Amino acid sequence: MNCPVCGANAEYIISTIDGVSIACPMCGEYDVASSVLATEQLQRLELEERSHALNKAKRCAQPGVRPMITTSLLAAHIQAQWLNVHVDFPLLQRIALPVTIGAVRYPGIKIHDPRVIRLLEVLLHGGTHVGGWTARQIHHAVLTAFQLSERAYGLNHLCYDLRKLKGHALLERDGSRYAYRPTAVSTIAPIPNTDPTAAYHRADKAIEHAVQLLAAA
Numbered sequence: 366m367n368c369p370v371c372g373a374n375a376e377y378i379i380s381t382i383d384g385v386s387i388a389c390p391m392c393g394e395y396d397v398a399s400s401v402l403a404t405e406q407l408q409r410l411e412l413e414e415r416s417h418a419l420n421k422a423k424r425c426a427q428p429g430v431r432p433m434i435t436t437s438l439l440a441a442h443i444q445a446q447w448l449n450v451h452v453d454f455p456l457l458q459r460i461a462l463p464v465t466i467g468a469v470r471y472p473g474i475k476i477h478d479p480r481v482i483r484l485l486e487v488l489l490h491g492g493t494h495v496g497g498w499t500a501r502q503i504h505h506a507v508l509t510a511f512q513l514s515e516r517a518y519g520l521n522h523l524c525y526d527l528r529k530l531k532g533h534a535l536l537e538r539d540g541s542r543y544a545y546r547p548t549a550v551s552t553i554a555p556i557p558n559t560d561p562t563a564a565y566h567r568a569d570k571a572i573e574h575a576v577q578l579l580a581a582a
Contacts, residue, residue: 366387370392370395370416371389373392374390375388375390383396384398384401385402392416395433397433400435407439418439419432419434422438425438425479460533481526484503484523486510488546489547497538497539501520503523503545535547
């Protein structure tokens with residue numbers, strides 16, 4: 366087989382439901398998520414961009430764990446490529462900046478932060494969980510999916526991240542229960558045969574509407 370990143374001769378180490386493990390003499394050993402393979406996301410990128418994605422995965426990986434190229438890791442680059450996004454794009458700008466709801470101030474969200482990438486990967490892949498996810502369920506899913514220890518990513522870390530996502534209207538409580546699920550705003554990845562630019566603008570308007578409702582509550 367050819368390495369999906371550099372194109373050199375490579376070989377499969379193992380294939381699972383989560384993806385494949387690849388050994389390449391140029392790139393080393395790494396994993397590619399099954400969702401990335403199924404949608405051929407890597408093929409859309411130039412060699413330099415694929416190499417950048419792998420290097421980013423290596424920086425996010427825990428010691429002793431093979432780096433994995435995931436959908437979340439590639440999403441920001443691919444969507445910017447589709448939309449030719451500029452720095453003044455309202456949605457991306459809004460998420461990065463702090464927001465104040467009533468007397469509560471929520472920090473901005475750094476979409477390049479490995480912690481945020483891992484959490485969004487889990488939430489968006491499992492967001493249809495009936496009744497939402499409790500914080501402990503989300504915590505367990507993140508630790509399991511990325512082979513993290515509780516010391517590396519504790520429950521307090523998760524609660525802080527969930528609070529930020531909820532403050533930016535990317536996450537919502539399921540009624541009065543302490544369960545969470547992604548909002549329609551957070552599902553901003555374009556769906557095939559739809560206009561991705563329109564999807565971003567709809568998401569931006571939805572965030573503005575949600576912030577106004579929360580501020581008036």
